[in-house]
Amino acid sequence: MLQMRDEIAYEPALTENPYLPKMARLVNIYKMVADNHLFTFRFLDDAQAAAFQHRPGQFVMLSVPGCGEAPISISSSPSRPGVLELCVRRVGRLTSALYRLNTGDVVGVRGPYGNGFPVERIEGKDLLLVAGGLGMAPLRSLLWYALDNRARFVRITLMYGAKTPRDMLFREEFESLVDRADVTCLLTVDRDPSGTWRNHVGLLPTMFDMTTVDPATTYAAVCGPPIVYRFVLERLLALGFAKDRILMSLERRMKCGVGKCGHCSVGYKYTCIHGPIFTYWDAMNLPEMI
Amino acid sequence: MKILKLPKQQLDLFASVLQQFGEVHAPVERKGKYVFEHLERWSDAALDYDRTVLPPKKYVLPPRETLLEYRRDTGYVPATEDLNKKIVLFGVHPCDIYGLNILDEVFAGKYPDPYYQTRRQNVAIIGIDCVPDEHCFCRSMRADFVEHGFDLFLCDIGEYYLTFVGTARGDDMVLSAGALFEDVTREDIDAYKRHSEAKREAFKLDVEIRDLPEIFEMEYRAEIWEELGQRCLSCGSCSMVCPTCYCYDVVDEVELGSTEGRRVRQWDSCLFSTHALVAGGDNFRESRASRIKFRFYHKQRGFVAEFGRPSCIGCGRCIVTCPVKIDIIEVINQLRGAEHVANA
Numbered sequence: 014m015l016q017m018r019d020e021i022a023y024e025p026a027l028t029e030n031p032y033l034p035k036m037a038r039l040v041n042i043y044k045m046v047a048d049n050h051l052f053t054f055r056f057l058d059d060a061q062a063a064a065f066q067h068r069p070g071q072f073v074m075l076s077v078p079g080c081g082e083a084p085i086s087i088s089s090s091p092s093r094p095g096v097l098e099l100c101v102r103r104v105g106r107l108t109s110a111l112y113r114l115n116t117g118d119v120v121g122v123r124g125p126y127g128n129g130f131p132v133e134r135i136e137g138k139d140l141l142l143v144a145g146g147l148g149m150a151p152l153r154s155l156l157w158y159a160l161d162n163r164a165r166f167v168r169i170t171l172m173y174g175a176k177t178p179r180d181m182l183f184r185e186e187f188e189s190l191v192d193r194a195d196v197t198c199l200l201t202v203d204r205d206p207s208g209t210w211r212n213h214v215g216l217l218p219t220m221f222d223m224t225t226v227d228p229a230t231t232y233a234a235v236c237g238p239p240i241v242y243r244f245v246l247e248r249l250l251a252l253g254f255a256k257d258r259i260l261m262s263l264e265r266r267m268k269c270g271v272g273k274c275g276h277c278s279v280g281y282k283y284t285c286i287h288g289p290i291f292t293y294w295d296a297m298n299l300p301e302m303i
Numbered sequence: 304m305k306i307l308k309l310p311k312q313q314l315d316l317f318a319s320v321l322q323q324f325g326e327v328h329a330p331v332e333r334k335g336k337y338v339f340e341h342l343e344r345w346s347d348a349a350l351d352y353d354r355t356v357l358p359p360k361k362y363v364l365p366p367r368e369t370l371l372e373y374r375r376d377t378g379y380v381p382a383t384e385d386l387n388k389k390i391v392l393f394g395v396h397p398c399d400i401y402g403l404n405i406l407d408e409v410f411a412g413k414y415p416d417p418y419y420q421t422r423r424q425n426v427a428i429i430g431i432d433c434v435p436d437e438h439c440f441c442r443s444m445r446a447d448f449v450e451h452g453f454d455l456f457l458c459d460i461g462e463y464y465l466t467f468v469g470t471a472r473g474d475d476m477v478l479s480a481g482a483l484f485e486d487v488t489r490e491d492i493d494a495y496k497r498h499s500e501a502k503r504e505a506f507k508l509d510v511e512i513r514d515l516p517e518i519f520e521m522e523y524r525a526e527i528w529e530e531l532g533q534r535c536l537s538c539g540s541c542s543m544v545c546p547t548c549y550c551y552d553v554v555d556e557v558e559l560g561s562t563e564g565r566r567v568r569q570w571d572s573c574l575f576s577t578h579a580l581v582a583g584g585d586n587f588r589e590s591r592a593s594r595i596k597f598r599f600y601h602k603q604r605g606f607v608a609e610f611g612r613p614s615c616i617g618c619g620r621c622i623v624t625c626p627v628k629i630d631i632i633e634v635i636n637q638l639r640g641a642e643h644v645a646n647a
Contacts, residue, residue: 029415029417030381030417031414031415031416031417032370032371032381032418032566033371033379033381034371034378034379036378036379076379078373078375078378079373079555079557079561079563079564080555080557081553081554081555082553082555082566083582104582104583105582105583108582119378121378121379264581265579265581265587266579266580266581266582268551268552268553268568269551269553271413271414271416272409272412272413272414273409273410273414273416273549273551274550274551274552274553274568274571275549275550275551275571275573275578275601276550276552276571276578276579278573278579278597278601278605279587280600280605281600281601281604281605281606281608281609282605286412286413300523300600
């Protein structure tokens with residue numbers, strides 16, 4: 014039942030305006046992949062920079078002045094504070110405006126929003142990250158969070174698939190992980206037209222044949238296009254993963270980020286406040302999830 | 304709760320007292336329908352109205368509202384426009400007060416909305432009890448009686464308005480009226496009980512809502528949604544007139560050749576084809592059937608999961624407004640009763 018309004022508890026203050034972006038400077042543009050750049054931002058205000066603390070899997074609302082606002086997942090890890098890295102595909106009006114900016118330009122940032130990955134629950138367990146294409150963007154935050162807090166996790170496995178080597182996000186960064194002993198890094202491409210690729214060639218789900226994962230001790234974080242979900246979920250379930258140990262990051266067109274505007278609803282949850290991280294069990298039980 | 308009574312012939316006097324608490328708005332007749340608007344004269348107030356075209360939502364969540372101004376030198380600055388205008392909204396029915404109470408829940412939570420909250424505090428609510436017509440089902444939605452969300456609430460008991468004082472501001476209103484208000488007698492209490500009983504008996508519509516969430520779960524694939532999708536025009540009128548529909552769109556408006564502008568939010572509807580559109584052009588609710596189903600689900604199923612009750616107050620506005628006569632009562636009854644439409 015509805016609660017009685019508590020007049021004392023809430024005194025409206027526009028100074029705590031959740032819709033008010035904080036200004037941040039674009040300090041670096043890394044042209045990783047055509048139409049898929051990594052943008053690095055730093056808040057103009059040091060206090061705001063210090064106050065910005067996120068969890069892997071959370072997102073921000075990014076404002077490009079004169080254009081609008083859109084939700085973008087955070088690709089940088091909270092274990093590497095000070096800057097905010099957003100991996101953005103040029104796909105619509107706002108992202109096109111972002112691509113027209115130069116380093117030194119100023120944008121607005123609100124957040125972080127969303128639940129993020131339940132890292133405390135994953136601690137002491139194995140972590141399996143499975144990403145396809147742009148799905149790597151939110152998972153990279155979790156990957157580096159786990160690697161930077163290596164002792165808190167047991168086995169860490171990354172399976173990442175892209176169409177071709179040229180489409181692979183963070184390619185050099187991940188290639189340098191392949192030889193690391195404390196992480197199993199399985200990189201694959203659907204095809205290698207250039208013939209220079211030194212890792213796997215094959216569809217993402219075939220990476221399950223390259224290693225072993227123990228469903229009893231592992232949390233799986235999955236992100237990618239619908240086809241990735243379909244085939245990866247099939248493999249995970251066949252291995253015997255519990256449905257609430259499979260974590261997925263969803264995307265919707267959020268307008269507010271704070272559970273009001275209604276645009277990101279899936280079934281009866283809001284992606285912005287109930288997600289964007291959902292377990293597969295949640296997903297199964299919500300209509301229109303994927 | 305402090306309860307007093309106001310002689311009916313003193314109502315206009317009391318209304319003049321209310322002006323010191325803000326601009327007085329009340330239902331006014333316009334071409335056979337009613338709208339809440341600023342009263343030029345007290346005699347314009349139509350207190351025996353059935354329902355206004357738009358609910359009081361427009362006072363706390365305006366159809367269009369500037370959130371932020373953007374200037375190159377200052378960045379984003381909150382817009383405060385008419386945010387602090389004091390209004391006394393006179394003659395709000397219990398269901399509509401309940402609608403505001405539901406919006407209060409949505410615009411509170413982890414991220415309270417300061418625009419909504421400020422307006423809500425600046426709009427004094429003076430409720431008035433009513434007699435249901437053939438489209439009212441607030442009783443089924445448990446919104447026919449309201450205990451909070453108003454400053455004052457008036458109930459017609461014959462020669463008097465029984466007056467419930469809900470807030471300190473409401474008490475100030477009563478005190479400002481000097482000797483207009485009188486103490487309540489045993490006869491008044493009995494008269495109120497008779498009024499209450501008569502109101503209950505006047506309802507012509509009744510739907511059972513307790514097990515609706517489960518029924519909606521089971522009827523997700525029912526044929527009725529496709530049929531409704533064929534009829535629905537996706538005009539969004541039901542959302543606009545709904546006291547508890549709060550979806551909004553956010554747009555940036557920029558002066559030509561400049562990066563200065565404003566960020567505006569405006570009412571939106573989940574029936575509009577763009578509501579579930581995402582970057583890249585995918586649409587999670589492309590068909591009209593999926594959209595009208597979503598609207599019913601969110602109100603009768605999703606909202607229950609989140610807030611413990613449906614986001615419907617039974618005001619009947621969507622029924623009288625829908626251009627193709629989609630009737631929520633018929634939909635619920637069909638889902639509830641007719642096996643032949645289910646899981647076809």
